[in-house]
Amino acid sequence: MSVWDDVVGQPAAVTELARAAADPAAMTHAWLFTGPPGSGRSVAARAFAAALQCPLHGCGECTACRTTMHGTHADVREVVPEGLSIGVDEMRTLVQLAARQPATGRYQILVIADADRLTERAANALLKAVEEPSEQTVFLLCAPSDHPDDVPITIRSRCRVVPLHSPPPDAIAAVLAGRDGIEPATARWAASVCGGHVGRARHLATDADARAHRERILAMPLGLRGLGDAFAAAEELDRTAKAEAADLSGTRDAAEREELAVAMGAGGVGKGVAAAARAARAAEKGLERRQKSRATRTQRDVLDLALIDLAGFFRDVLLAGCAAHVALTSPDRAADVHRAARQWTPESALQRLEAVLACREALDRNVKPLIALEAMLTVLQQG
Numbered sequence: 001m002s003v004w005d006d007v008v009g010q011p012a013a014v015t016e017l018a019r020a021a022a023d024p025a026a027m028t029h030a031w032l033f034t035g036p037p038g039s040g041r042s043v044a045a046r047a048f049a050a051a052l053q054c055p056l057h058g059c060g061e062c063t064a065c066r067t068t069m070h071g072t073h074a075d076v077r078e079v080v081p082e083g084l085s086i087g088v089d090e091m092r093t094l095v096q097l098a099a100r101q102p103a104t105g106r107y108q109i110l111v112i113a114d115a116d117r118l119t120e121r122a123a124n125a126l127l128k129a130v131e132e133p134s135e136q137t138v139f140l141l142c143a144p145s146d147h148p149d150d151v152p153i154t155i156r157s158r159c160r161v162v163p164l165h166s167p168p169p170d171a172i173a174a175v176l177a178g179r180d181g182i183e184p185a186t187a188r189w190a191a192s193v194c195g196g197h198v199g200r201a202r203h204l205a206t207d208a209d210a211r212a213h214r215e216r217i218l219a220m221p222l223g224l225r226g227l228g229d230a231f232a233a234a235e236e237l238d239r240t241a242k243a244e245a246a247d248l249s250g251t252r253d254a255a256e257r258e259e260l261a262v263a264m265g266a267g268g269v270g271k272g273v274a275a276a277a278r279a280a281r282a283a284e285k286g287l288e289r290r291q292k293s294r295a296t297r298t299q300r301d302v303l304d305l306a307l308i309d310l311a312g313f314f315r316d317v318l319l320a321g322c323a324a325h326v327a328l329t330s331p332d333r334a335a336d337v338h339r340a341a342r343q344w345t346p347e348s349a350l351q352r353l354e355a356v357l358a359c360r361e362a363l364d365r366n367v368k369p370l371i372a373l374e375a376m377l378t379v380l381q382q383g
């Protein structure tokens with residue numbers, strides 16, 4: 001067992017990281033993990049953090065390894081943006097903490113899971129720290145790419161880039177069957193349809209609702225008989241995304257509200273109660289704002305998964321139409337893919353694919369989801 005077991009299908013990156021963890025001369029204080037969603041950027045960053053703290057450089061079993069992997073190591077902090085972006089105040093606090101001496105570990109490590117979601121001011125606060133790091137501080141940034149749209153050049157130029165790739169299906173199937181104990185045939189199927197996303201493969205292999213939802217989405221392109229179907233499908237996508245987001249955040253929201261109420265001494269009497277009540281109301285407003293932003297992001301992420309499935313389907317149709325010998329995104333829908341390729345002209349398949357991509361962009365620009373989905377599904381229906 002080692003900390004690298006969860007880093008699926010990335011032999012080159014693992015070799016480089018393991019070497020740097022074991023040899024201080026090969027070490028750098030700022031790293032940028034890049035790769036498509038699902039390639040395991042934050043998993044690789046966390047494994048590296050564990051290897052840096054571990055006296056045996058990543059045994060996977062000692063306290064340093066286990067606490068880092070569980071997110072409880074005192075000298076490893078991880079920022080996972082819960083809203084749509086990471087703000088400057090949060091970043092300043094984290095940068096200050098990262099400049100301290102390590103309490104127990106060898107380094108103070110700050111992992112930034114979605115560095116592409118830093119606000120400009122937060123990025124500037126981070127840049128100052130990356131430019132003048134304290135001796136034992138290590139920054140591990142994760143982003144989809146090292147393009148200036150994702151990471152400012154000023155930060156990028158001070159980081160060593162570790163490029164990750166979508167892991168191949170057989171590597172994913174091996175992990176699901178071996179480590180998660182999933183039945184091999186299910187593991188192979190999930191690995192073949194997950195688009196190189198290990199977490200998604202695991203979710204599909206273990207959750208019947210997720211499988212059913214995927215089925216309904218992939219049945220949409222050929223199931224839209226008229227505009228009525230298109231609007232109904234848009235409504236269903238919007239509703240299920242909202243429900244799933246509410247499901248994911250509901251319990252957390254309630255727990256957070258309760259914690260805040262306790263911290264603010266809800267229900268107290270005596271002097272200063274009015275001032276305390278005002279402060280409590282302000283804190284409550286702040287919490288509500290953060291929770292709302294998180295819910296919007298979760299809903300958007302859920303919708304994005306559906307859109308990626310749809311885009312994959314239309315890509316498959318285009319490839320089938322020109323008889324390209326390329327692996328399908330959804331090999332289990334091959335019959336539908338070939339039927340659609342016979343039914344639609346390549347131009348019409350391309351228009352549908354573009355409508356899906358335009359919908360993703362619209363959601364990114366904060367267009368109301370139902371409106372963006374209706375626009376997309378109208379094109380999917382008419383071609």
Ligand SMILES: [Zn+2]
Binds near residue numbers: 054058059060061062
């Ligand atoms: Zn260890």
